Each structure stands twice: as C-alpha cells, then as structure tokens.
Amino acid sequence: MTKLTINDCIELAKSKGGQCLSDVYVGYKTKMLWKCNKDHHWYTTLDGIKNKNAWCPECSYIGVGNRYRFDGIKIANQLAIEKHGKCLSTEYTNMHTKLLWECKKGHQWERSLSKIKHRSQWCPYCCKRPPLSINDCMVEANKRGGKCLSTEYTSCEEKLLWECSDGHQWKAIFRSIRLNKSWCPECNNYSKNQDKLTEILENELKLKSFSNFRGFGWLKNPDTKRKLEIDIW
Known part of the structure; x- marks a missing residue:
C-alpha cells in the first residue's frame, strides 16, 4: 500500500475545487484544515474526504436548506x-x-x-370568514367605549394592548374580547367588589334594595344637615 503524503491531500482538495491548508499529513484519522471554493473552512480527516466522499459541511447544509x-x-x-x-x-x-x-x-x-x-383550510372569503385585521379589533373596542392600542394583528393567539373608557390598559387576545365578551379586568374586579359590598350591606340592614338609601344618621350634608345617599358605585 502506497504511503500517502500531504501532496495527496492537496490534490484531493484540488479535485473538489478547494484547498488543503494543513502543511503536514500525520495519518488517515488525523484532522486537517480544508477550504472549499466558497471560502468555508473546517477540520476533518483525510478518511472522511477520500473514503466517505464528504466535503464542505457548510455548503452541504445550505444545499439541504435550499432543497427543503x-x-x-x-x-x-x-x-x-x-x-x-x-x-x-x-x-x-x-x-x-x-x-x-x-x-x-x-x-x-x-x-x-x-x-x-x-387543516384543509382554503379561501376565507369564499366561506364567508374573511381574515381578521387590526381594524376589526379597533371596531370591537370602540363598541365598548375603549380603544385597541396595538397597530398590528398577526394571529388569534397574540395578545394585543387594550384601553377602556376609564384609561385602564391591559393585554388580551382578540378572541377573548370578541367571543368570550370579556373586557377591562380592572373595571370587572371593581364592579364585583361593589356588588359584594352592596350584598353585605343589604343583608346587614335587612333591606330589599340599597338603592337611594338614606338611613345613616351620620351621613349628612354639612351645610343643610340633610341625610345623603351612600355612594358605593
């Protein structure tokens, strides 16, 4: 068997349009530095180049990507x-x-x-389900007296920025606003607290309704001394 030299490596690289940049050949399994005609550099053994027909890994990766x-x-x-x-x-x-x-x-x-x-989806216009846009979000917010502050709608899973009429801001997906009829979480929590307080007071005072109630002696107009309604809304 003929002993290989660095010249064999140089000639092999040249046959592939590249270069062997190493100066010394040690053995079949020793990694050497190679360069392809696209100026990519990498280390591999002569065995990989000669017997496994491998060449530039970067060019190979790009080729696979292009085919994909x-x-x-x-x-x-x-x-x-x-x-x-x-x-x-x-x-x-x-x-x-x-x-x-x-x-x-x-x-x-x-x-x-x-x-x-x-998913076998095709034209949304033909099936009367045109794709949603940021304008749909703005219209929905306007119906609720608020605003959609986001400027772009990309998908039903992306959270958008909303603002209610009281200036509260939060993020939510359009689907929850449109289909679940949810709106400002801060206003919603405040409303729940008001309802709970009303229920407690009505139970404590044995009232059927707390609306227009003026039964607190301490709650008066300081000027007229007239009793005032309690305002929890």
Missing part, C-alpha cells in the same frame, strides 16, 4: 392547483410561515402551508 425550501414552495404550488388557485409566494421558510394565496375568484389572503395542508 424548494420542496416547500413546490408543495404549496401543488396544493393551490388542486384547489384551483395559486400560491403567489416565491420563498418558503417553514410550515408555519404565512404564504400568499389566491383562489379561483381572485381573493387573496395569507396563511401558513401547515393550515392549508393539514
């Missing part, structure tokens, strides 16, 4: 064709990144490949 992205956009295009529509996006990152779609009626919307492929 190509396959993703290819799948998206095929799914759109099956639904008589189009995938208008040209770049694919992953299954959960939104792509731009168009149905046969020309409606356009954004949705991830995962939802199109695995």
Whole structure:
C-alpha cells in the first residue's frame, strides 16, 4: 500500500475545487484544515474526504436548506392547483410561515402551508370568514367605549394592548374580547367588589334594595344637615 503524503491531500482538495491548508499529513484519522471554493473552512480527516466522499459541511447544509425550501414552495404550488388557485409566494421558510394565496375568484389572503395542508383550510372569503385585521379589533373596542392600542394583528393567539373608557390598559387576545365578551379586568374586579359590598350591606340592614338609601344618621350634608345617599358605585 502506497504511503500517502500531504501532496495527496492537496490534490484531493484540488479535485473538489478547494484547498488543503494543513502543511503536514500525520495519518488517515488525523484532522486537517480544508477550504472549499466558497471560502468555508473546517477540520476533518483525510478518511472522511477520500473514503466517505464528504466535503464542505457548510455548503452541504445550505444545499439541504435550499432543497427543503424548494420542496416547500413546490408543495404549496401543488396544493393551490388542486384547489384551483395559486400560491403567489416565491420563498418558503417553514410550515408555519404565512404564504400568499389566491383562489379561483381572485381573493387573496395569507396563511401558513401547515393550515392549508393539514387543516384543509382554503379561501376565507369564499366561506364567508374573511381574515381578521387590526381594524376589526379597533371596531370591537370602540363598541365598548375603549380603544385597541396595538397597530398590528398577526394571529388569534397574540395578545394585543387594550384601553377602556376609564384609561385602564391591559393585554388580551382578540378572541377573548370578541367571543368570550370579556373586557377591562380592572373595571370587572371593581364592579364585583361593589356588588359584594352592596350584598353585605343589604343583608346587614335587612333591606330589599340599597338603592337611594338614606338611613345613616351620620351621613349628612354639612351645610343643610340633610341625610345623603351612600355612594358605593
């Protein structure tokens, strides 16, 4: 068996369009420094280069990524064709990144490949469920006398910033505001405390209603001496 030298390493690297940057060859299992034609540097053994046909790991990783992205956009295009529509996006990152779609009626919307492929979702306009926007959030807040302070709506799971008519601010997902009919947690807690206090006083004073009650002798107008209603609301 012919003994290998550093020249064999140099020639092997050259055949792959690169270079062997090490000056000395010690043995088959000793790592050496290599460089590809894209100027990537890495250490590996001659055995890995010669017998396992390995080369630049960074180029290999990029190649796999490009193939993955190509396959993703290819799948998206095929799914759109099956639904008589189009995938208008040209770049694919992953299954959960939104792509731009168009149905046969020309409606356009954004949705991830995962939802199109695995949840069988298609055009939200055709099924009369247009995608929500930040304007929907603002309209809902306005109905309650408040504001949606966020400027962008990305998904039903993302918390937005809201403000009630009393200036309280909090974060909540749009779904809880719209479907669960929840609103300002601070006002809600305050209202619950008021109701509880009213219930206690009515029970203690044996009253059917605490509304317009002027039965406290100590609660008077200091000028007119007239009894006043207690205000707990």
